[in-house]
Amino acid sequence: MRKEVFWWIITILLCGIIIYFTGTQASTGSNTQHIIEKLTGLSPEQASNVNFIFRKATHLTAFGLLGICFFMALRKKAFLAWEITTIYAATDEYHQSFVPGRTASYKDVIIDSIGCIIAIFIVRYFLSKNEKRNSVVE
Template identity: 30%
Template sequence: MKKIKYYIPAMIMLCVIFGFSAQNGNDSGHLSDSIYYFLQAHVPLPFAKDTMTFVIRKCAHMTEFGLLGLSFLYGFSHSFSQHLYKVSLALVFVCGCLDEFHQRFSAGRSPSLRDALIDTTGALIFLSITYFITHRQKRENRVLEKV
């Protein structure tokens, strides 16, 4: 029971993700538009508005699910020691599919396997970076121990 506290970040991320999914299509679109206009006011954007809002939405998905993957990894690292990255990535895929199913019940939204795969790609990127940083540090520590 004490280990449940390590899953609190994952639970928070799931609430955030499912909260965004509960938004209707108009609210979700207005949020993307707001970010687009903010960026446009500060930096030159390389693409038209429709393309940029698509990129903004997909980057947001990848970031949300990347953070979810890291939060699963954090919880699992305190519970068991094998296949942490694979289990975290698989669970993100399941959550991405559930999130898409959840969107089916939000007005103006529809489920998409492509979006679930984009979500999973975000987690894959975040987890891969974490894996390489962690293993590089371990390798450097082993080299220092030998010296």
């Protein structure tokens, strides 16, 4: 029971972090591209490509982590964790549509959902591997 409470706390904190960053103009695509240009000296076209990859990787990672948190908080119910994470991703994109300089994209929801699925499968793989190893030792 205590583990689930820990995971719920982490999950809620991560949801708050996501909503904070998606609700600020500082994390718009043009702003992150400008930062990439300044830090790397890349041309605007090159920085645009790096920015695209960076932003999509951030979606995969953030929602992958959120999926893991829901998975652990929900006592390893993978499908439910994926559903809730995907719904949260959709509501977050909707939220972004009200933030000046931000846009909502169903493609980002798909990327978020895929990040969640990948992360949950990785965690399930390592958990099952660990369980098998522990059952052999006993």
